[in-house]
Amino acid sequence: MKSKRLIRSGTLYIVLVFLSLLFLAPFFWMVTTALKSPDELYMFPPKWFPSSWQFENFGKAWNSQPFNTFLMNSVIVTFLTTLGQIVSSTLIAYGFARFKFKGRDFLFIVLLATMMIPWEVTMIPQYMEFNYFGWINTLKPLIVPAWFGAPFYIFLLRQFIMSIPKELDEAARMDGANSFQIYYRIHLPLMWPIIVLIGVFNFLSSWNDYLGPLIFLNDQSKYTLTLGLAQFNGMYDVNMEGIMAVTFLISLPPLIIFFFAQKYIVNGVSSTGFK
Amino acid sequence: MNWGRLAPYFFISPWIAGLLLFTLGPLLFSLFISFFDWPIVGEKTFVGFSNYATMFTDDPLFWHSLWVTVKFAMLFVPLNIIMSLFLAILLNKKLKASSLFRTFFYVPSVISGVALAMIWGWVYNGEYGILNYFLSLAGIEGPDWLNNQKWALLAMVIASLWGQGTMMLIFLAGLKNIPKDLYEAAEIDGAGKVYCFFKITLPLLTPTLLFNLITTIISAFQQLTLALVLTGGGPLGSTYFYAMYVYENAFKYFKMGYSSANAWIMFLIVLFLTMLVFKSSSAWVYYENEVKNSK
Numbered sequence: 001m002k003s004k005r006l007i008r009s010g011t012l013y014i015v016l017v018f019l020s021l022l023f024l025a026p027f028f029w030m031v032t033t034a035l036k037s038p039d040e041l042y043m044f045p046p047k048w049f050p051s052s053w054q055f056e057n058f059g060k061a062w063n064s065q066p067f068n069t070f071l072m073n074s075v076i077v078t079f080l081t082t083l084g085q086i087v088s089s090t091l092i093a094y095g096f097a098r099f100k101f102k103g104r105d106f107l108f109i110v111l112l113a114t115m116m117i118p119w120e121v122t123m124i125p126q127y128m129e130f131n132y133f134g135w136i137n138t139l140k141p142l143i144v145p146a147w148f149g150a151p152f153y154i155f156l157l158r159q160f161i162m163s164i165p166k167e168l169d170e171a172a173r174m175d176g177a178n179s180f181q182i183y184y185r186i187h188l189p190l191m192w193p194i195i196v197l198i199g200v201f202n203f204l205s206s207w208n209d210y211l212g213p214l215i216f217l218n219d220q221s222k223y224t225l226t227l228g229l230a231q232f233n234g235m236y237d238v239n240m241e242g243i244m245a246v247t248f249l250i251s252l253p254p255l256i257i258f259f260f261a262q263k264y265i266v267n268g269v270s271s272t273g274f275k
Numbered sequence: 276m277n278w279g280r281l282a283p284y285f286f287i288s289p290w291i292a293g294l295l296l297f298t299l300g301p302l303l304f305s306l307f308i309s310f311f312d313w314p315i316v317g318e319k320t321f322v323g324f325s326n327y328a329t330m331f332t333d334d335p336l337f338w339h340s341l342w343v344t345v346k347f348a349m350l351f352v353p354l355n356i357i358m359s360l361f362l363a364i365l366l367n368k369k370l371k372a373s374s375l376f377r378t379f380f381y382v383p384s385v386i387s388g389v390a391l392a393m394i395w396g397w398v399y400n401g402e403y404g405i406l407n408y409f410l411s412l413a414g415i416e417g418p419d420w421l422n423n424q425k426w427a428l429l430a431m432v433i434a435s436l437w438g439q440g441t442m443m444l445i446f447l448a449g450l451k452n453i454p455k456d457l458y459e460a461a462e463i464d465g466a467g468k469v470y471c472f473f474k475i476t477l478p479l480l481t482p483t484l485l486f487n488l489i490t491t492i493i494s495a496f497q498q499l500t501l502a503l504v505l506t507g508g509g510p511l512g513s514t515y516f517y518a519m520y521v522y523e524n525a526f527k528y529f530k531m532g533y534s535s536a537n538a539w540i541m542f543l544i545v546l547f548l549t550m551l552v553f554k555s556s557s558a559w560v561y562y563e564n565e566v567k568n569s570k
Contacts, residue, residue: 012368019362020379026437027382029405030394042403045411088289095286104283111290114298118497118545120521120538124308124531125301148293179282208387210500215526226389230504233393240397247393251386258385262378266444 034058034245041240054241058249061242069221070228077142077224078206084147085202086195092149093157094183098169108158115151119211127215141216142209142224146202153198160194161187193264200261204254225250305535313532326536337537339512340520343428347516348495350432355439355491356484363446364476377447381440388438388500395434396421396505421506424513431501431514442487449483450476481560489549496545517541 028048033041034057036050062068096108130141164187172182188195213227223231229246258265284291309326313319330337362380366373383391398404401419410417420430457475466474499518502508508515508523521541525534 009368009370012365012370013372016365016370016372016376019365020376023379023383023437025405026394026398029398033397044403044408046403046405046408092287092290095283099283099286101280101283107287107291110294114294116493116546116549117298117302118493118538118542120497120518121305121535121542122298122301123521124525124535124538125304126297127525128304128531129296129301145293145297147289148297149290154290179286183286204385208389210387210389210504214503226387229387229393230389233396233504243393244397247390251390254385254387255382258382265381266377 030244030248033241034248036241038239038241057241057245061245062249064242065228065232066220067225067228067246070223070225073139073222074207074225077139078203080143081146081206082199082202084143085150085153085198088147088149089153089157089198090188090191090195091183093154093161094187096154097158097161098179098182098187111151111154123215130216135216137217137219137222139217139222142206142212146206150202153201156198157191157194160191164190196261197264200257200265203257207254305538308532309536309539311532313530315529315531319532322532326533327540329533330536330540336515336520340515340517343513343515344496344498344517347428347432347498348492350429351435351495351498352488352491354432355436355442356487358436359439359442359487360446360480360484362443363450366443366447367450377444380443383438384440386438389504391434391438392501392504395430395437395501399430422510424511427506427510427513431498431505434501434505435498442491445487446480446483449480453479478561481556482562485552485556485560489552492548492552493545496541496548 029046032049035053035055036047036057037052037054040047040050096104096111126141127136130136133140135141135144168186169182172186177185208226209224210226210230213224214230217223217227220231229243229250232243232246308319310321310323311319312322312326366377366380370376398406399420401407401417401422404417404420406420407417418426420426453476457479458471461471461475497518498516499522502514502516502519503522506514508519517537518541521534521537524530524537
């Protein structure tokens with residue numbers, strides 16, 4: 001009986017290790033390519049490890065284009081959208097979770113329904129709108145909409161707030177707190193785990209966004225990292241090792257964030273109520 | 276007193292403003308311009324339904340890109356569901372290292388679509404890429420994936436599957452919610468693994484499956500970044516997705532009215548498919564209370 005179980009978990013481990021290799025091999029290949037010298041790049045069969053590690057590839061590739069500027073733009077956009085999402089989505093979710101008002105349920109259904117609208121449909125009018133505001137080729141179209149809340153985050157936060165006991169609100173109200181103070185002093189601190197979760201989600205989607213910057217930006221000094229990387233692709237004088245080096249550098253922040261926020265992501269997905 | 280009644284509207288006002296400014300307004304405006312011939316510079320002219328008519332009768336690219344997208348979806352949707360369910364089942368087994376493996380499988384999902392495209396572009400390289408190297412170990416001579424009309428779409432499917440760890444997590448959450456005592460009871464009755472899977476796991480997982488099916492269909496129809504960066508729609512249009520058709524009509528040919536009509540057709544197709552899945556779901560999705568009642 002015991003040996004049977006051992007064999008079973010042994011096979012399971014072998015299968016999992018094999019699959020992990022499939023998932024990680026492209027990454028590994030990216031990193032070692034980034035560290036190769038040009039003459040080792042184009043070899044078949046491929047060499048897994050470079051014979052001399054070319055750490056200067058990173059600096060060279062990074063400086064071959066204004067990646068510092070792109071980084072700055074990405075940081076600004078990611079920081080401001082994340083801040084905006086947290087401020088507005090928590091306020092909105094609090095409004096939906098804690099008040100009874102005319103049209104609330106209907107509006108909430110509308111909120112959920114808007115998640116279904118493909119981005120392509122609103123893309124053109126949004127472009128025209130931002131063009132009219134004079135926002136094209138600035139970072140504003142990427143940042144400002146985030147300050148109006150996102151349905152998915154609002155939904156997550158609302159579910160969470162509804163699980164906070166109402167007695168807390170009532171006690172605070174007895175002490176003379178108004179609605180905003182209840183939100184700010186009581187709910188906001190309690191919402192912390194979900195705030196971290198939406199912070200991470202928003203960081204990832206904003207940092208990784210390509211279509212938004214592609215459509216709204218056209219001047220290189222306004223480019224974000226993803227746009228810079230994509231443009232890098234089409235150039236003739238850059239080598240694969242440079243492309244892979246920059247790809248690695250751009251992927252690093254999401255990987256680090258994910259590493260630290262892992263348990264929030266996993267718990268967050270579980271707490272969204274999918275059964 | 277009055278403030279008290281207005282308070283909730285104050286809290287949700289950012290969302291209402293955003294809805295009007297960035298979602299509902301643009302949505303209706305998009306429908307409006309779809310009835311116009313509207314180059315980005317110059318006058319707009321009302322053309323009625325002619326944008327829609329042109330698409331169906333006089334634009335081979337419309338049918339072509341739609342067909343490419345349908346082919347992609349027919350491969351991607353089932354493969355994605357099967358793969359993420361399979362991984363979730365493996366990870367749901369009691370193992371010390373399962374959180375480590377979960378991380379490995381999820382990691383590709385956190386990086387950018389552009390970075391993902393760059394990595395796969397190199398993996399797929401016909402002469403020096405590792406994919407063909409692995410195939411050569413098995414004695415197969417791999418094609419030049421992205422430059423080969425026959426293989427480019429499949430290459431897109433594989434690269435897309437690689438970045439889909441979220442679905443696996445959702446399945447895993449669903450699996451963890453299945454009460455253990457059901458399995459124990461079945462085991463006492465002498466039920467085998469296969470029987471348990473089809474009679475307990477799968478039925479109780481159908482609500483999760485429904486959610487994942489709908490989101491995968493939607494994401495399959497909106498596939499764009501990978502194609503824009505990896506192939507630009509080529510070779511010979513074999514990866515020219517519908518979303519790319521919409522995008523190019525708007526931002527390459529500046530046919531804003533026509534492109535809006537394209538986008539609305541896409542919206543209707545996605546809506547139709549979603550409704551279809553929803554309608555069919557009453558036949559195959561089991562909710563817990565039903566299971567309890569039938570016990």
